[in-house]
Amino acid sequence: MDQVSMHMESTADANILKWFVEEDKVTGFIDWKATQADDVPAGVAALAELPDLQRVRIRPGQVIVTKKESAAWPNLAPALNDKIAQLAGLGQLKLAGARPLEEEIRSAVDQLLEGDLGDLAASHGGCISLAGIEGQQVSVSMEGACHNCPATRQTIDRNVTRPLTKFFPEIRVRVVEGEDGGSTGNSLPVIPTIGHPKTRDPNLDRIG
Amino acid sequence: MSCHNTSHASECVGGHNVRVALIGSPNAGKTTIFNGLTGYRAKVGNYPGVTVVQTQGTVDISGTEVIIEDLPGTYSLSPVSPDEQVVLDSLEGRLDEGGAPDALMVVADATTIERSLILVAQVLALGKPSLVIVTMLDELEKRGGYLDLDRLQASLGVPVVGVVGTKKLGIPEVKELLPNAENWPTPILLPPADPGERARWIDSVLESVLHVRPEGHKGSRLVDRILLHPVFGVATFLVVMFVFFQVIFSWAVPLQDAVTAFFDWLGDLVEEYVPWEVLAALLSEGVIAGVGTVLQFLPQIILLFLMISFLENIGYMSRAAFLMDRVMGRFGLEGRAFVSLLSSYACAVPGIMSTRTIPSSKDRIATILVAPLMTCSARLPVYTLLIAAFVPAVSVWGPIGSQGLVLFGLYLLGTFSAILGAAFVKRTFLKGETLPFYMEMPPYRIPGIKTIVAQCWDSSKYFVRKAGTIILGTSVLLWILLHIPVVTPPADLDEAGQVQYQLENSVAGSVGRFVEPVFNPLGFTWEINVALIGSLSAREVFVSTLGQISAAENPDSDTSVESALEAQTRPDGTPVYNAPTVAAMLLFFVYALQCMSTVAIMRRETGSWKYPIGAFVTYFCFAWVAAFIGNRVVTALTGG
Numbered sequence A: 001m002d003q004v005s006m007h008m009e010s011t012a013d014a015n016i017l018k019w020f021v022e023e024d025k026v027t028g029f030i031d032w033k034a035t036q037a038d039d040v041p042a043g044v045a046a047l048a049e050l051p052d053l054q055r056v057r058i059r060p061g062q063v064i065v066t067k068k069e070s071a072a073w074p075n076l077a078p079a080l081n082d083k084i085a086q087l088a089g090l091g092q093l094k095l096a097g098a099r100p101l102e103e104e105i106r107s108a109v110d111q112l113l114e115g116d117l118g119d120l121a122a123s124h125g126g127c128i129s130l131a132g133i134e135g136q137q138v139s140v141s142m143e144g145a146c147h148n149c150p151a152t153r154q155t156i157d158r159n160v161t162r163p164l165t166k167f168f169p170e171i172r173v174r175v176v177e178g179e180d181g182g183s184t185g186n187s188l189p190v191i192p193t194i195g196h197p198k199t200r201d202p203n204l205d206r207i208g
Numbered sequence B: 001m002s003c004h005n006t007s008h009a010s011e012c013v014g015g016h017n018v019r020v021a022l023i024g025s026p027n028a029g030k031t032t033i034f035n036g037l038t039g040y041r042a043k044v045g046n047y048p049g050v051t052v053v054q055t056q057g058t059v060d061i062s063g064t065e066v067i068i069e070d071l072p073g074t075y076s077l078s079p080v081s082p083d084e085q086v087v088l089d090s091l092e093g094r095l096d097e098g099g100a101p102d103a104l105m106v107v108a109d110a111t112t113i114e115r116s117l118i119l120v121a122q123v124l125a126l127g128k129p130s131l132v133i134v135t136m137l138d139e140l141e142k143r144g145g146y147l148d149l150d151r152l153q154a155s156l157g158v159p160v161v162g163v164v165g166t167k168k169l170g171i172p173e174v175k176e177l178l179p180n181a182e183n184w185p186t187p188i189l190l191p192p193a194d195p196g197e198r199a200r201w202i203d204s205v206l207e208s209v210l211h212v213r214p215e216g217h218k219g220s221r222l223v224d225r226i227l228l229h230p231v232f233g234v235a236t237f238l239v240v241m242f243v244f245f246q247v248i249f250s251w252a253v254p255l256q257d258a259v260t261a262f263f264d265w266l267g268d269l270v271e272e273y274v275p276w277e278v279l280a281a282l283l284s285e286g287v288i289a290g291v292g293t294v295l296q297f298l299p300q301i302i303l304l305f306l307m308i309s310f311l312e313n314i315g316y317m318s319r320a321a322f323l324m325d326r327v328m329g330r331f332g333l334e335g336r337a338f339v340s341l342l343s344s345y346a347c348a349v350p351g352i353m354s355t356r357t358i359p360s361s362k363d364r365i366a367t368i369l370v371a372p373l374m375t376c377s378a379r380l381p382v383y384t385l386l387i388a389a390f391v392p393a394v395s396v397w398g399p400i401g402s403q404g405l406v407l408f409g410l411y412l413l414g415t416f417s418a419i420l421g422a423a424f425v426k427r428t429f430l431k432g433e434t435l436p437f438y439m440e441m442p443p444y445r446i447p448g449i450k451t452i453v454a455q456c457w458d459s460s461k462y463f464v465r466k467a468g469t470i471i472l473g474t475s476v477l478l479w480i481l482l483h484i485p486v487v488t489p490p491a492d493l494d495e496a497g498q499v500q501y502q503l504e505n506s507v508a509g510s511v512g513r514f515v516e517p518v519f520n521p522l523g524f525t526w527e528i529n530v531a532l533i534g535s536l537s538a539r540e541v542f543v544s545t546l547g548q549i550s551a552a553e554n555p556d557s558d559t560s561v562e563s564a565l566e567a568q569t570r571p572d573g574t575p576v577y578n579a580p581t582v583a584a585m586l587l588f589f590v591y592a593l594q595c596m597s598t599v600a601i602m603r604r605e606t607g608s609w610k611y612p613i614g615a616f617v618t619y620f621c622f623a624w625v626a627a628f629i630g631n632r633v634v635t636a637l638t639g640g
Helices: A042-048 A073-089 A101-114 A116-123 A152-165 A202-207 B030-038 B082-091 B110-124 B137-142 B149-156 B171-183 B195-208 B218-227 B232-250 B252-273 B277-295 B298-314 B316-330 B335-343 B348-357 B361-373 B379-390 B402-427 B449-483 B495-504 B507-514 B516-522 B526-534 B540-553 B561-567 B579-591 B596-606 B610-638
Strands: A006-010 A016-021 A030-033 A053-059 A062-067 A126-134 A137-144 A172-176 B016-024 B055-061 B064-070 B103-109 B130-135 B160-162 B395-397
Touching: A006 A073, A006 B149, A006 B195, A016 A073, A016 B195, A030 A042, A030 A101, A042 A053, A042 A073, A053 A101, A062 A073, A101 A116, A101 A126, A101 A137, A101 A152, A116 A126, A137 A152, A152 A172, B016 B030, B016 B082, B016 B110, B016 B171, B030 B055, B030 B064, B030 B130, B030 B171, B055 B171, B064 B171, B103 B110, B103 B171, B110 B130, B110 B137, B110 B195, B130 B149, B130 B171, B149 B160, B149 B195, B160 B171, B218 B232, B218 B316, B232 B298, B232 B316, B232 B402, B252 B277, B252 B298, B277 B379, B277 B449, B277 B540, B298 B316, B298 B379, B298 B449, B316 B335, B316 B402, B335 B348, B335 B361, B335 B402, B348 B361, B348 B596, B361 B402, B361 B596, B361 B610, B379 B402, B379 B540, B379 B561, B379 B579, B402 B579, B449 B507, B449 B526, B449 B540, B495 B507, B495 B540, B507 B516, B507 B526, B516 B526, B516 B579, B516 B610, B526 B540, B526 B579, B540 B561, B579 B610, B596 B610
Parallel strands: A137 A172, B016 B064, B016 B103, B103 B130, B130 B160
Antiparallel strands: A006 A016, A016 A062, A030 A053, A053 A062, A126 A137, B055 B064
16 A cells, blocks of 8 residues: 555535545546435545545545535544545545546536636626536536626636646537526626636646 | 633633643744743744743733743654653643643744644644744745745644744734634644654645745855865864954953942942941942952953854854764764853853753763853853963963963863763763754844844843842851951951951851861962852852952052952962962862852752762862862972
């Protein structure tokens, strides 16, 4: 078993803890939810065996765990820590290519849009959502304030395409019209700050 | 102690108090933070091991009494040195009546964050409410390093505050957080305890905080290439030391003359205006001649402390320790012992206390045992008085004078004796392995004048206070003992003879004469014996007693103590202070452990009477033998 360099961080959500693990020990994108009976690779299944887990997400270099509301961390966190160290040490969390490409891309885009990019869009009264995946062609739609926002292109290039390209070199991202046609929020142009190097979130760097 | 522990619930209403421990590695800026938080001016140094005693400060922040404990600097909580043991004991509440602290503040140096995080991890692993203070951020930036504090806070799971100590940035933030210390978070997942796992945890955290290691301090590296060079470094070191002693001896003279003139003037005033004769005599002979003689050395002592403080703050002391490590290693001691010995040039008490940074207990005891041989500032008055009076001031070579050389020689003798003594004990009853030596080389910093002056003032204040308490007390006591019982001298004696008769037959005189058989072979008279016995309380008393006796025996003369001493004669008419006797006195003071404060601190630091009593007796025997040999050799040389 390899020794693994890792540490845990708490997040704004008290139910979510995030483990940072060496990037070559944790790869791929997976999103396991207790409510869905998905087939997941053995490594994730082994993690999911621990009690009181709601959701386990794998990203390159990260394992993000959501516990059930009713559970408490004190016993769970050390158990998870040991388990992650063990699985990563055994190479069982190297999950890139473990599932069909489309599914992996879906997890990746979901996690990206759910993360800080999603928060940013929401803070501006908008929303970016996944419209569909065909092969390596990803379609997103800009809704609310983001609809027709002049910064759309730049934001998508910098915060969606670029991080994903690192893991899926062939990926293409295009913007499609949302179902509601947009224009419900205010239509003032929004200046994106997320791509600015000084305010760059290293989490995104690690995803992409 | 926190509120819920107090027996009276009512105490909680107005005054609520919190104990917070301040932990950090040596030289991380911990003391600066302590001072910034408490307003207390504790000593800040630029070499490891300044905080050797636990300091406590209390601040009242919006109705909450916050007690901050400044713990000794430590690199880790796995105790290697006694210093580190103190930290651990105190964190676990084994040390003082207050019990374990309610919360912990750990100071991390941003420029050496890789290492600082070891301590941070260990402190967080204690599972107490914690706060991390990151210092030296300005220096990190200047040297091209980077560290994201928000990310660090997320990684550690406890609040992180950046502080620039010298500019007081961040201190208000910490103050704001302090009253609520009991409720600071503890990490959900404690950092790993296993050293290997911890190292990997640190790697992971460092990556997460986008850590960029700062470049080495360019200036420091350049200067160190010369100052740590095996040849140039040692040469520089010798020059520094030599200048050190020349400065003490030559620069202080004009100031010293001024102090002497002041006390002469004061003495004249007293004799003129105090009507009651006995009181006038007590004041002029006992107090002014006694304490005044000692205080005339204040300029030298201030200079000594100024230079030590300057060398320490600029960062040279650590280099000196590093250079000396090779030399000390040959004698079974490590470089850190050298820093302790160097501080003993000021006073053996802080020197002995600073041995707490030495990890090996055998090395530590060996250093404690030999520290009293280092020429402390209390010996300076004794040496200076005797040298100025009895060593002719001849220029030996250019500006290098014979008197300075003799003084330098006495310092060298003390230092060599200390090192040889250490080698001896390390090879006999304190045999043991020398632990690997590692010491931080702090970057050279231009010290704040305020810091240096403040430090120098603190140390000098100690000397003045000592003069005003121990030395004053002993002087007055000795004066009284020299004048009771009042005897009636035979009528056929002249005035000087009558004074002499009174002194000789006083209580002190009788004691001095009683021990004459012991000191006779050294050429000491009963007057010297009295001064020697008095100097057990503090070495300076030797000078003040000689001042008193000579003032009493030469009541009319306006001459200095030096010339009064030269005028004293033995019953056979030869001068008391002939060359063999003076040599014996100097040598006696090189070795004798004439200082009760040192004996007390040895007892405290070694935890037993075995070492201080052993050292006292051994050094007395050494002193006697050395003085005897000195007396005989000089007698033979001068053909007496």
